[in-house]
Amino acid sequence: MILNSVTVENFRSFYGEQTINFADDSKRNTTIIYALNGVGKTNLLNAVLWCLHGEFSPSFTNHNDILNWEAARRGRKSYHVSLHLEDSGQQYAIKRTGGENENFKVFMIEEDGNSRELKGSPSMFVNSIIPRDMAGYFINDGEGSDLKVSQNGMISIRRSIRDILGFNVAEKTLRDLSTIKKEVRDELKRFDKDHELSRIEEKIQSFDDSISKAKADFESNKSALELYEDQLDTVEKRLGNSSSAVVDQLIKQRDSAQKNRSARANQLQSLEAQKVSLIREYSWVAFAHKLSDEALDFIDEAELKGTIPAPFNLQLVKDILEREECVCGACIKPGTMAFEKINELTKEAADPDLLHRLQKARSRLTAVKTLSPQAYDRIEKNFKDERAVRDEIQALDAELEDISNQILQLDDAEIRKLEKDRGLLKIKIRETQRSVVRLEENIKSLTKERSTLQDEASRIEGLSPRAKVLKHKLNVIEGVETQIAKELEEAESSIHGILKEKIDSFLDKYLRQDYKVLITSDLNLCLQDRNGKAVPPSGGQGAILSFIYISSLIAIARERRDLDSTILTPGAIAPLIFDAPFSKLDPKYSPNIARELPKLVDQLIILMYQDEGKNVTSTFLEEGKLGKEYYFCEQIAGERGDREIHELNFGDQSVVVTEYGSAIDKVVVKEVVRND
Amino acid sequence: MDQDIDKLKKLAKELILVERKSFYGSEPERERLAKMRTLIDAVSKELGDDS
Numbered sequence: 162m163i164l165n166s167v168t169v170e171n172f173r174s175f176y177g178e179q180t181i182n183f184a185d186d187s188k189r190n191t192t193i194i195y196a197l198n199g200v201g202k203t204n205l206l207n208a209v210l211w212c213l214h215g216e217f218s219p220s221f222t223n224h225n226d227i228l229n230w231e232a233a234r235r236g237r238k239s240y241h242v243s244l245h246l247e248d249s250g251q252q253y254a255i256k257r258t259g260g261e262n263e264n265f266k267v268f269m270i271e272e273d274g275n276s277r278e279l280k281g282s283p284s285m286f287v288n289s290i291i292p293r294d295m296a297g298y299f300i301n302d303g304e305g306s307d308l309k310v311s312q313n314g315m316i317s318i319r320r321s322i323r324d325i326l327g328f329n330v331a332e333k334t335l336r337d338l339s340t341i342k343k344e345v346r347d348e349l350k351r352f353d354k355d356h357e358l359s360r361i362e363e364k365i366q367s368f369d370d371s372i373s374k375a376k377a378d379f380e381s382n383k384s385a386l387e388l389y390e391d392q393l394d395t396v397e398k399r400l401g402n403s404s405s406a407v408v409d410q411l412i413k414q415r416d417s418a419q420k421n422r423s424a425r426a427n428q429l430q431s432l433e434a435q436k437v438s439l440i441r442e443y444s445w446v447a448f449a450h451k452l453s454d455e456a457l458d459f460i461d462e463a464e465l466k467g468t469i470p471a472p473f474n475l476q477l478v479k480d481i482l483e484r485e486e487c488v489c490g491a492c493i494k495p496g497t498m499a500f501e502k503i504n505e506l507t508k509e510a511a512d513p514d515l516l517h518r519l520q521k522a523r524s525r526l527t528a529v530k531t532l533s534p535q536a537y538d539r540i541e542k543n544f545k546d547e548r549a550v551r552d553e554i555q556a557l558d559a560e561l562e563d564i565s566n567q568i569l570q571l572d573d574a575e576i577r578k579l580e581k582d583r584g585l586l587k588i589k590i591r592e593t594q595r596s597v598v599r600l601e602e603n604i605k606s607l608t609k610e611r612s613t614l615q616d617e618a619s620r621i622e623g624l625s626p627r628a629k630v631l632k633h634k635l636n637v638i639e640g641v642e643t644q645i646a647k648e649l650e651e652a653e654s655s656i657h658g659i660l661k662e663k664i665d666s667f668l669d670k671y672l673r674q675d676y677k678v679l680i681t682s683d684l685n686l687c688l689q690d691r692n693g694k695a696v697p698p699s700g701g702q703g704a705i706l707s708f709i710y711i712s713s714l715i716a717i718a719r720e721r722r723d724l725d726s727t728i729l730t731p732g733a734i735a736p737l738i739f740d741a742p743f744s745k746l747d748p749k750y751s752p753n754i755a756r757e758l759p760k761l762v763d764q765l766i767i768l769m770y771q772d773e774g775k776n777v778t779s780t781f782l783e784e785g786k787l788g789k790e791y792y793f794c795e796q797i798a799g800e801r802g803d804r805e806i807h808e809l810n811f812g813d814q815s816v817v818v819t820e821y822g823s824a825i826d827k828v829v830v831k832e833v834v835r836n837d
Numbered sequence: 838m839d840q841d842i843d844k845l846k847k848l849a850k851e852l853i854l855v856e857r858k859s860f861y862g863s864e865p866e867r868e869r870l871a872k873m874r875t876l877i878d879a880v881s882k883e884l885g886d887d888s
Binding site for chain 2: 334
């Protein structure tokens with residue numbers, strides 16, 4: 162979208178109709194609007210935002226008091242803003258009227274200049290060009306959106322990233338699905354006579370709550386861990402850069418001990434894993450060891466006595482019974498005592514199956530006997546190795562502690578402080594690592610228990626037909642929730658790398674090497690100075706971070722303009738309208754930012770008072786980017802008296818921005834015409 | 838199974854469309870949940886019949 166012009170009528174400080182034609186040339190794409198503080202910069206920015214979406218920026222107060230005071234005094238009841246814009250080669254006009262006659266219309270401007278009202282919903286049209294949840298980042302009042310700092314100096318950017326990724330509609334859908342699911346569960350209570358299913362569903366709901374809380378804790382601990390690790394890295398680098406030979410020697414010693422410890426820790430880990438596999442491999446041998454001795458002795462003895470297997474063959478016994486004649490020639494008739502006794506022998510007679518089983522038992526018992534000493538040796542070696550490595554680790558820990566104590570006793574306050582910080586960070590890291598592991602296990606166990614409950618619910622039988630329908634409906638809703646959540650998760654996890662790349666690139670363009678930005682995996686952001694110390698985003702540094710961050714968001718929104726997703730809202734290409742962006746910025750960085758900002762967007766609109774030595778206007782001019790300049794002239798009813806006259810300089814000419822003796826109080830928009 | 842997932846994906850898409858219209862102000866907010874319930878009921882019935 163390119164904004165061609167804005168017209169405001171009786172909107173806050175603007176009495177009557179005022180129009181600004183923006184620079185819409187692709188090369189000279191920058192417009193600067195100069196105005197004293199309190200004269201109308203924020204009003205103009207909000208007029209654009211309100212015309213598009215009927216909303217205002219966070220710092221704009223008194224939303225019900227928009228009608229210009231002078232216009233109201235003269236009986237006017239309404240105010241209006243219209244925007245002329247171009248999107249995908251087509252011209253449009255958006256008109257919004259507020260006050261007594263509220264009205265919102267979008268017109269398509271035909272080639273012959275005639276306008277035709279757009280059919281369908283005007284708000285859907287505007288949102289398709291610049292979604293309202295992204296508009297605040299493009300039309301920025303300089304308050305820095307959601308840059309709220311946490312205790313450890315981190316800024317959560319998850320919300321704004323989700324806005325730019327187009328999460329809001331999907332998230333609202335998930336909230337609505339949760340409401341519908343609750344309704345279904347309530348209904349289920351009425352139809353589930355013995356309340357078996359509804360009780361389980363209630364438990365599932367409480368598990369869902371616990372899982373989401375545990376996940377949030379897990380993410381915040383992981384983020385803190387990343388920050389501590391980064392801080393530790395910086396502290397260690399600073400210690401390593403010390404000019405003292407003693408410190409240098411101790412640090413080298415520590416590095417080597419630490420390297421060694423880390424190798425031993427890895428060794429210990431693999432020995433522990435080996436122990437588990439040895440136990441798996443040989444546990445049955447250990448348990449069967451005594452049994453194998455006794456059982457083999459028993460088999461050998463029984464074999465020797467000829468009791469196992471029985472000393473007569475099954476086939477022989479069967480033949481005698483069938484022929485009714487013994488091997489000695491005696492007649493064996495059925496029903497006789499001899500026949501019955503021989504028949505009894507079939508139960509114990511040696512058959513091929515029994516022989517096979519016997520062989521198998523012998524071979525297993527022999528294996529136990531053979532493996533037993535091997536298992537003993539291998540397990541004992543593992544235990545011995547593990548003990549030795551543990552001892553080494555203990556010795557290395559003592560050495561590391563000793564080195565740290567030596568550093569803490571050095572006659573250098575800065576080194577002592579760094580070492581103390583290092584020690585504290587190490588403790589924080591250890592504690593946070595434990596929390597992360599604990600939370601991870603907690604999430605796993607909660608998820609497992611939830612899945613057991615779900616299995617339990619699916620096995621319940623004897624439900625009434627209506628309860629069955631409701632149960633099925635719950636499954637469908639959960640299925641849809643999973644599909645939506647999956648896509649959101651994938652989009653969010655892919656953005657980390659993209660954001661890091663963007664931030665690094667803007668950091669390099671705007672600031673060179675003075676600062677670095679840390680982004681944790683759960684989208685917390687922190688501006689750090691060269692020493693790795695978190696810089697609170699207030700004042701000048703806040704302005705830097707704001708520029709870097711907003712620039713990155715806009716670049717991401719631009720790349721996602723043609724996103725092919727059914728779940729996420731596509732991004733936007735829109736003008737960047739910045740209110741007083743350079744006011745808090747260090748003059749050292751202003752020219753760099755003024756050089757890069759017009760390249761970032763198709764159109765740039767800057768609202769500011771004056772340059773104040775920051776070389777913003779001159780940089781825009783040098784770069785050939787400045788297309789239009791306007792200033793707001795405040796016309797005041799009444800005599801000047803002792804009051805100061807404010808002037809603005811443009812090259813060799815100066816203009817007055819506060820005029821006295823006007824018939825009424827009003828702000829007039831005037832275009833700057835440079836002589837050069 | 839795959840067919841069920843396709844139906845759930847289609848339902849997710851339709852629900853998002855309903856939400857989008859209400860979120861961006863082209864349709865009244867109050868009708869949103871009713872439309873969603875209808876869509877869910879239809880797919881739930883369809884999947885129930887299939888099984």
